[in-house]
Amino acid sequence: MTCESWQQKIDAYLDAELPEAEARELDVHLRTCASCSSQALTRSELKRSIHLAGKKFVPDPEFRKRIQSSISPKASGRRWGWIVEVGIACAAALLVIFGSLVWVRQSQRQQLVGELTDLHVATLASANRVDVVSSDRHTVKPWFQGKVPFTFNVPELQGSPFELVGGKMTYLDQNPGAELLFTVRKHVLSVFIFKDSPELDRALGSGELMRKLSFNIESWTDGGLRFLIITDATRSDIDDLRGRFVEAAR
Amino acid sequence: MALDRDKANEFEQLAMPLFASLYNLAQWLTQDRSEAEDLVQETYAKALKGFGSFQPGTNFRAWMYRILRNTFLTSRTGLKAARTVSLDDEDDPQSVSPSTTETPESILLARADQDAIQSALQQLPVAFREIILLCDMEEMSYREIAEALTIPMGTVMSRLARARKAMRQLLAEKVQGAQR
Numbered sequence: 480m481t482c483e484s485w486q487q488k489i490d491a492y493l494d495a496e497l498p499e500a501e502a503r504e505l506d507v508h509l510r511t512c513a514s515c516s517s518q519a520l521t522r523s524e525l526k527r528s529i530h531l532a533g534k535k536f537v538p539d540p541e542f543r544k545r546i547q548s549s550i551s552p553k554a555s556g557r558r559w560g561w562i563v564e565v566g567i568a569c570a571a572a573l574l575v576i577f578g579s580l581v582w583v584r585q586s587q588r589q590q591l592v593g594e595l596t597d598l599h600v601a602t603l604a605s606a607n608r609v610d611v612v613s614s615d616r617h618t619v620k621p622w623f624q625g626k627v628p629f630t631f632n633v634p635e636l637q638g639s640p641f642e643l644v645g646g647k648m649t650y651l652d653q654n655p656g657a658e659l660l661f662t663v664r665k666h667v668l669s670v671f672i673f674k675d676s677p678e679l680d681r682a683l684g685s686g687e688l689m690r691k692l693s694f695n696i697e698s699w700t701d702g703g704l705r706f707l708i709i710t711d712a713t714r715s716d717i718d719d720l721r722g723r724f725v726e727a728a729r
Numbered sequence: 730m731a732l733d734r735d736k737a738n739e740f741e742q743l744a745m746p747l748f749a750s751l752y753n754l755a756q757w758l759t760q761d762r763s764e765a766e767d768l769v770q771e772t773y774a775k776a777l778k779g780f781g782s783f784q785p786g787t788n789f790r791a792w793m794y795r796i797l798r799n800t801f802l803t804s805r806t807g808l809k810a811a812r813t814v815s816l817d818d819e820d821d822p823q824s825v826s827p828s829t830t831e832t833p834e835s836i837l838l839a840r841a842d843q844d845a846i847q848s849a850l851q852q853l854p855v856a857f858r859e860i861i862l863l864c865d866m867e868e869m870s871y872r873e874i875a876e877a878l879t880i881p882m883g884t885v886m887s888r889l890a891r892a893r894k895a896m897r898q899l900l901a902e903k904v905q906g907a908q909r
Contacts, residue, residue: 490890494864496871521838525846525897526865532846533866536756542766543748549770550744550777552737 480508482515489519493526587682588689591651596691598649599669599709602660609645609660619646619659627655629674631704634723640664641720652678661720666712668720675705683707697721701728732780740780743789744773750867751797757862758801758810758855768804772797791869791876798859798878810855837904838897845907849899857892864889 485508491497492505509516602608611622616633624630626648636643644660649671656673673679680700689696697717698707706724708717732740751772756765776796783792801807841849850858863869863877871885878885 487890490893491886494871494889496886522893525838525841525893525900528841528843528846529850529861529865529896530868532843533757533850533862534753535847536753536762536765538749538752538766538769542752542769546748546770546773547741547745550737550741550773552732552734552741 480504482512485512485515486518489515489522493519493523584681587678588684591679591682592689592691592696594651595671595696595707595709596694598651598658598671599694600692602647602658602669603667608647609658610647612645614643614645616643619643622646623648623657627657627672629672629704631657631672632724632727633659634720634727636661636723639719639723640716641668641723663712663716663720666710666716668708668710668712668716670720670724671705671707671709673705673707675700675703679705699725701725732777736780737777740777744776744793747790747793751793754794754859754862754867755797755801757850757858758798759804759806760851761806764804764806768797768801771800775800788873788876790867791873794863794877795879807855837901841900841904845900845903849896849903852899853892853895856888857895860885860889861892861896 485505488497488501488505492502497505509519611619613619613622616635620631620633623646633643640663642662644662644667646657646659649656649658651671651673654673654676656671659670659672661668661670683698683705689698694709694711695714695717696707696709698705699721700706701724706721708720710717748769752765752769755768755772756762759765759768772793776793779796783789850861853861860874860878863874864871869877871882871889874885874889875882880888
């Protein structure tokens with residue numbers, strides 16, 4: 480190979496881009512050729528000088544900060560990310576608390592409704608369904624005086640499909656109350672009256688119609704008392720009787 | 730399309746170490762500090778936006794430089810600079826003949842100092858300046874240069890040879906001029 484051909488390969492040789500075999504051959508040639516080795520030395524010096532001289536411009540540190548913050552997810556994403564994470568954690572905690580409250584309330588409600596259903600069923604099964612047997616509300620109401628720590632009015636049933644059978648003392652969750660028994664077209668209705676308590680209020684709420692073992696149950700509060708009707712009669716009968724109790728309390 | 734946080738973190742970790750080098754190249758291209766800052770800023774914004782399409786395992790440095798120079802070439806300064814050199818015959822490596830004044834040039838080049846080299850680089854057409862800087866200053870391989878400039882390997886070699894020849898001639902003239 481001529482020196483001219485070798486000199487065309489010097490750049491690739493210095494850039495470490497010459498294939499290994501050729502690089503070895505050029506190595507050998509450079510040891511024996513003064514012209515080519517001088518050429519290689521000059522170019523290698525120039526390459527080294529450009530490497531150093533090229534690093535001329537240094538960016539402003541402020542500019543670096545600007546670029547860094549423009550691409551950094553820390554700048555916006557991380558701050559908002561933190562808020563979002565805390566938000567999600569709070570929402571999850573609230574959901575758990577709310578869920579537990581709903582579950583507790585649901586289970587208390589189920590328990591109370593179950594107990595009331597038992598009381599009603601026990602009454603229906605009893606040979607002596609009531610302790611005061613009277614269709615006269617003026618007889619039934621005074622019977623409870625001194626037996627329950629509250630007083631209530633029994634509605635006037637004249638001209639209504641309802642008949643008062645009587646009443647008896649009952650207990651719910653160790654609290655004394657009154658159980659009044661009515662009939663409507665052969666259906667029996669128990670009306671339970673208790674002093675209202677936050678526990679009862681939380682568990683039963685107000686104005687909701689519940690069902691347990693096919694019995695309809697309606698509950699409401701009036702003047703600090705908790706009323707509950709439980710029966711196999713229709714909803715309209717329940718609403719009718721409830722209306723009469725509300726009216727009587729006025 | 731916004732990058733998710735992991736991807737944006739990955740971009741930051743890959744791109745920030747290249748910052749000083751990209752800025753230096755930007756100022757070599759634009760020859761102006763404020764234009765260089767604009768160019769770098771735009772490059773980072775474009776790269777961040779396009780990072781989703783970056784193929785992992787390919788050369789990130791070459792990818793970033795490609796964005797930088799493409800942004801530069803579409804700028805006003807870049808369009809003007811691109812018109813100053815004809816690269817018509819560069820695909821033929823045989824068109825590059827060794828200098829006929831080798832001996833005096835070698836002697837002159839040995840006397841070239843840093844200022845002369847920087848001034849010669851500044852005078853070179855942009856296409857020559859950038860390929861010399863990528864190869865000698867950034868120490869990119871021919872493959873990386875081909876990727877960064879989106880040209881074939883053969884063109885890298887021929888353009889580099891022409892650029893170096895032009896650089897040597899410019900330098901020799903400078904040193905000779907200074908000696909007179």
